[in-house]
Amino acid sequence: MTKKLHHLSALELNRAFIEGQIRAVDIAAYFLDRIQIHNPKLGAFLSILAERALIQAEAIDLKRSQNKPLGRLAGVPIAIKDNMHILNEITTCGSKFLKNYRAPFDATAVHLMEQEDALILGKTNLDEFAMGSSNENSAFFPAHNPWNVKCVPGGSSGGSAAAIGARLSLLATGSDTGGSIRQPAGLCGVVGFKPTYGRVSRFGLVAFGSSLDQIGPITTTVADAALAMEVIGRHCPQDSTSLTLPPESYLDTLNNTNLSEITFGVPWHFLENLAPESRTNFSNSLDVLKGLGAKIIDIDLDICKYAIAIYYILATAEASTNLARFDGIRYGERSSQAKILDDVYELSREEGFGAEVKKRVMLGTYVLSSGYQDAYYKKAQKVRTLVIRSFERAYDRCDAVLLPVSPSTAFPLHSIHDPIQMYMQDIFTIPANLAGLPAISVPSGFDNNGLPFGLQFIGPQMHDVPVMQYAHAYEMATLYTRKIAPAFEGT
């Protein structure tokens, strides 16, 4: 191998392994070494599954030596967000409540990737129960941004995005309820894809906002995201919201688009308060797409200015019911101070949940409580309908919507204290969750401090494949995905 392994894409490494250029045990050892060296300053991984990865690698090497068929992800190092189950491994969800919880089954997405001979390296850091936009809400330690370790990597899949940004793994899973795949991917200069709602099974993903949650890949290239989707984008009978569609071909069709036949919609009025540097970056991206022949039109998505308000009603309402199961009775931590049954609930939840989780459970309970349900929850459900309709109208005129991923590049740790200001970090990502749309975040350049910007392509429901094609065309024209954070480029 002439190139360093972490300079390869997952597809390239898979090819090198299949061609016999490298053994799976060497791949596993290489990336485990990188994790040992770099994780202390990045906090990207909560647990490192070295033994498991090496055993898996030996099994794959044996398969290859016996000329047995190899999986699509053979030899590809993978990191799993720690809110997805891996059989017999700890799933903490970034919470003290589950610090010792050992998963009794595999999440479907994990199972599908292991079936394809992926090498699972470990589990990545996240905001507790995926509630946050900075990874500062992890109960254990915050993750850091590879481009500047004094900055946040975004959240909630901050550990996964930091791990890919620093090339400690070449593929990671994330879950996206309001932008938790795309926003950290954007802030860490990597690719993050949120599929159409229902495209990837949620079985084995610890639920946050069930009508919004979706699993997807975080990768170094769009093609790697396409590869991951071919593996995990399958119907699953164990998730009642899983789409009953045949698996799609993402990889072979990546180049099948001619942007001169494509119209992108930009909701300029919704973007009127975008900060100057972000606006310039976004405009530059539009110029790139125009240069490729695409048509850009102005569309009306003004309703999206209400996205945060809708989201923090619906997501917290759903979270308050989903998190009711953490009662200290059947699993998770139980307070040692509990003397009677009521204490078990109240003290276990007091000790087990962090401040942001408590706040969201309380908000959700408030908006669902008698006397307030119509004013908050039902109202938000109606406005959500209007968001969906607005996108439908937009897609009558354009093939995909373009938005920045975030209002700004990565911000310093502990610099945002106001909850609304923190929630606003997701203003451009939440609309896709509210409408169940496929959306991808691709690196789109850097600010004056060398921190990455991201561009977002949002397609109509079920248009996951075209969304990836547009992003791939943009990626090939800009090659920002080839840039690695300087501190992690070498050993």
Next chain:
Amino acid sequence: MSNFDEHTLANLEKLCRIRCTPEEKKELLLSMGKILDYMHQLNEIDTSNVSACNYVLQEMAGTELREDEIGDVLSREQFLANAPDQIGGMIRVPPVIKIP
């Protein structure tokens, strides 16, 4: 303006079965009203002829739940492996009734 006061917070703690530390209470009293006020902006929108979104995808609107079937379930041992306390193959909890 939302009237989110100590009484509302105490009631929510009860409903949520969560107790908060004094510092958390202080922060919640500051932020909850602010967040609820922010949510009030939805009242600017006329939704009188709009139906609530019950399904994100229209495809799911007609989906009927499948019949219940007995599938692979956890064994008693697997289930109890994560239980905080157990006795004789069952989960042990503190007394439900307080004896005066």
